[in-house]
Amino acid sequence: MRFLALPFLLLFSSLAAAAEPVTVYSYRQEFLIKPLLDTFTKQTGLETQVVFAKKGLEERLKREGKLTPADVVLTTDLSRLTTLVDMGLTQAVNSDVLSNNLPDAYRDPQGHWFALTTRVRNIYTSKARVGKVEIDYEDLASPELPGTICMRSGKHPYNIALVASIIAHHGEAQTKEWLTGVKANLARKPQGNDRAQVKAVSEGLCDYAIGNSYYFGKMLKDKNQKAWADAVFINFPNQNNRGAHVNVSGAVMTKYAKNPEGAKQLLEFLSGELAQQQYAEVNMEYPVNPKVAPSELVASWGQFKADAIPVYQLAQHYRSAVSLLDEVKFDL
Structure with a gap:
């Protein structure tokens, strides 16, 4: 048995x-x-x-x-x-x-x-005040754009990953300069979520905003937020060089x-x-x-070139990205 x-x-x-x-x-x-x-x-x-x-x-x-x-x-x-x-x-x-x-x-x-x-970390521009543009992330630090940019907290994981990608391409010293320039160009203290940045552009608070691509689609399908999305162009950054950060x-x-x-x-x-x-x-x-x-909706925004750096390589720059954001007091 x-x-x-x-x-x-x-x-x-x-x-x-x-x-x-x-x-x-x-x-x-x-x-x-x-x-x-x-x-x-x-x-x-x-x-x-x-x-x-x-x-x-x-x-x-x-x-x-x-x-x-x-x-x-x-x-x-x-x-x-x-x-x-x-x-x-x-x-x-x-x-x-x-x-x-x-x-x-x-x-x-x-x-x-x-x-x-x-998802792509896109740069949105006001249809009324800027139009559709060829733009790089690096351009957001240009002294020609004071008071024109809206974005959520730099310490949000989406933005930490973006900063990590800048470090991967330019090193920590240049990235710190870039963060300092972007901060100088902010129209307001970093706040809200990605959709709130597009809303701010539609209300005339800023001309440029940073946000993930899929939020644009969500806003277009939301009757209460469609007007925000209709007020901006979605731009894929760095298409003439390394490609957009994903x-x-x-x-x-x-x-x-x-x-x-x-x-x-x-x-x-x-x-x-x-x-x-x-x-x-x-x-x-x-x-x-x-x-x-x-x-079909996402495809209608057009094809884009993505950053060729494998996403897993960005992780090694995360701690440096957070340190740089603290050094420049980005969110303050």
């Missing part, structure tokens, strides 16, 4: 593991993620459980340690991906599917994180995932054509999977 019971127990254990849900901690919003996870469940039969949060997931994972229920973390930007890795909260994933679906520039070389969407959203498998096989299947699904198309249509982000085209 003992010999007969062992295979039965092994089979029971295997079935139980297969039925275990994939638990997701998500910085990405429910309206975007829930439909994706519902489709994943229909395709694979694997259920999911989700914790949505705006902040604090890294600290929660660290506090939970080996007892964490989380298998996957979905993040909104590269800085959070690299923070999870630096805190030792992730594990490498070896997957031919992920390697085939995602270009090298948008994957951690050690396999600890994977980008799922990209940031990413992405995902990791947690170090102590209880369902690593299910987590791997979810990551592979999110990198696939169906999920990538849904990202593109619902949130107006650029798919990372090169087989998937952007939404």
Whole structure:
């Protein structure tokens, strides 16, 4: 009986593991993620459980340690991906599917994180006062633009990544000069979110604003914000040289995932054509999977050249970027 019971127990254990849900901690919003996870469940039969949060997931994972229920973390930007890795909260994933679906520039070389969407850090200009222009990020520090620029906090992850890209191309000394010049050209103290900057341009508070591309699409589809978007042109910076800075959203498998096989299947699904198309249509982000085209609205803004520096290389400049922002007292 003992010999007969062992295979039965092994089979029971295997079935139980297969039925275990994939638990997701998500910085990405429910309206975007829930439909994706519902489709994943229909395709694979694997259920999911989700914790949505705006902040604090890294600290929660660290506090939970080996007892964490989380298998996957979905993040909104590269800085959070690299923070999870630096805190030792992730594990490498070896997957031919992920390697085939995602270009090298948008994957951690050690396999600890994977980008799922990209967004451009655009420069918006007033239609009435500036028009559509060819512009570089470097131009924002020009002494010819005093009091004309609006942007959110320099310490926001989106802007830290942009500053990191400037460091990657120009070094810390020139980047500090650039930050000093941009600060001198601000129309007001950094504040609000990306949409608030476009709103400020529409109200005549400034002529230039910095913001992520997908917010432009969201404003165009929002009856209460469409007038803001209609008041500006979206410009892709640095098209005559290195290309526009892009940031990413992405995902990791947690170090102590209880369902690593299910987590791997979810990551592979999110990198696939169906999920990538849904990202593109619902949130107006650029798919990372090169087989998937952007939404019709996003495509209408035109093609652009992206910065050739792999996004994972920007992470090494994040601490320097924050230090420089503090040195010039950018937000004060």
